Amino acid sequence: MSKIVVDPRKRPRQRRSEATVDAILEAAARILESDGLDALTTNAVADRAGVSVGSLYQYFPGKTALLAELIRRERGALVRRIAATAAKPASNLEADVAAFIDAAVAHQLTRPALARALDFLEPTLPLDAESSTLNANLADIVSAFLMRHGVTAPEQAARDLIALTKGMVDAAGMTGETDHAGLSSRVTRAAVGYLLR
Amino acid sequence: MSKIVVDPRKRPRQRRSEATVDAILEAAARILESDGLDALTTNAVADRAGVSVGSLYQYFPGKTALLAELIRRERGALVRRIAATAAKPASNLEADVAAFIDAAVAHQLTRPALARALDFLEPTLPLDAESSTLNANLADIVSAFLMRHGVTAPEQAARDLIALTKGMVDAAGMTGETDHAGLSSRVTRAAVGYLLR
DNA sequence: TCCCAATGTGAGCATTAGCTCTTATTCTGG
């Protein structure tokens, strides 16, 4: 294992190189999903992406940077989803919470094994400011929303609700559950119970 | 990485060898806690345990078996705690749920980083029958308890409650939270909300 | 006390991981 580098990578300038980068990230995601962390080697990723190791290292200074970028993309998609939901509130706490959770469930249940792996990896990665910000965004959006509804200790509540949701959805995903609506309503029950008591 | 062997290990017959085994497991736990999965190498474990690699391999046929045993012990302790709680019910759903959660929080908050790592590792390990049983025990105890209280879909509810608790406690542990009672009551709020709605 | 099984040691082997570097190929702007 080398120095832990997370960001300084070369940016793709042509079309084909963007495709290479995407292929690499997708290959990494698939390996994580199907074979787990141990199988995620740079050679394996390059192989699965149909690319040479050299190409991989052209865009990612190391394995860690690759993982960091994967997390950035996934997390970014989730944050955008949640932000979009927050943009059209029903000003009814319960309905809004349900909407948030619906978005989160939809996201995490799309690729459950991947979501679970990244959730675990994320805190172990020395993410740079930009990504930590993205991350804080999730908690901040929820926290701001809760504050608007007069919830006490909104930051703590936001962390708790996010953790509760992650926990339930990751577990459900692992048992192969696909009933999005059912899961969503169960998580909502717990979340609303947490808030209104 | 070699074949995945989880159980067939030599049993210690003398006192000192039991001490060796304990030292090895404790060293593994500490490395997991402080340096993470990547740092958990067999040589590192032996070093930290003040033992030679040879001794490690005398009792564990491989790294996987070592992890499996760690999980067995930790999980076993949790299951015993929960079982003890289940043995003296208050026949009041809310109080009993609170008692369960108290036990779980006490356990997971003792060594939060370790608990989190093992929670993640557990499903990736090909545990043998004995340990899967230990595992099922947790869900079964909770499930039986819920059924006694007339909860519908008790297995699913048990899985959900366990996941919700794990999620919240792992997250709290990671932020350095130490307020056992406060955390416990917040988890209970969510759990009771889940059940009574 | 003595002997043999149980236990402990650690150098070192085979493999594989992460990564570099040289060379080949493909774009793109002029």
Next chain:
DNA sequence: CCAGAATAAGAGCTAATGCTCACATTGGGA
């Protein structure tokens, strides 16, 4: 259409990892 920049390739280096094995030490029953 050409030159140089960007991109891709992949053999192979270094270090580390999982693990073995030949040997040394210890302990407990006869």
